[in-house]
Amino acid sequence: MSDKLPPKILVVEPDEQMNANICNMIERYWFNVIRARDYETALKSAETNILNVAIISSRIPNQSAKEIAVSLRKISHQKELPVVFLIEQDESAANYNTTQGNYEVLVRPFTPIELMTLIRSLLRKSNPIFQDKIIKYNDISMDLSTFQVTRANKLVHLGPTEFKILQLFVLKPKNIYSRAEIIDHVWNTSKDISLRTIDVHINRIRILMKLDTDRYPLIKTIRSRGYCLD
Secondary structure, three states, X not given: OOOEOOXXXXXXXXXXXXXXXXXXXXXXXXXXXXXXXXXXXXXHHHHOOOOOEXXXXXXXXXXXHHHHHHHHHOOHHHOOOOEEEEEOOOOXXXXXXXXXXXXXXXXXXXXXXXXXXXXXXXXXXXXXXXXXXXXXXXXXXXXXXXXXXXXXXXEEOOOHHHHHHHHHHHHOOOOOEOHHHHHHHHHXXXXXXXXXXXXXXXXXXXXXXXXXXXXXXOXXXXXXXXXXXO
């Protein structure tokens, strides 16, 4: 059994139903999918995930698909990110010939087999880095495939939201995250979430992860900035 997670695919498509359709196509092949409907969400998703392929629609308003690809590849851990451009029938694939890096162009309408063939082709050519199933920091262990958490070898039962928040901290334990950044990671920007909601979830994590030997909270508050792992 592999100790790595399946490929992680970013889908950037503004139409909600089309976005869902594309994601469903990919998920049927047991790939992980991250959904984005605008440039800002796509960029934030790329900053907090290790992506293996990005599928970018030419329908994104106010930003060309090529510009989005360039922005994603400016992120330090996404420099070699392979891209599938989804274009319309009246668009010319030649417009993407100047695109640097590993990419393919797919004209709408397309079949699931056509899409998956391109994704797999890009994966073969890109020598991708797949994320570990288990991530650790000090005595914390998180299994991203079973969603189990342990601290000091003791099982801790976290809810889905608390799991996502803790995962953010464990992946980059030295980072300080503001409440707004945590909201973007867990809910994306389309949700209207109160900043104080984060305080509630952080407090739950502190309580559930606490050991009798702890002198300080596992997640500490950085005044006027946010939170980080202690």
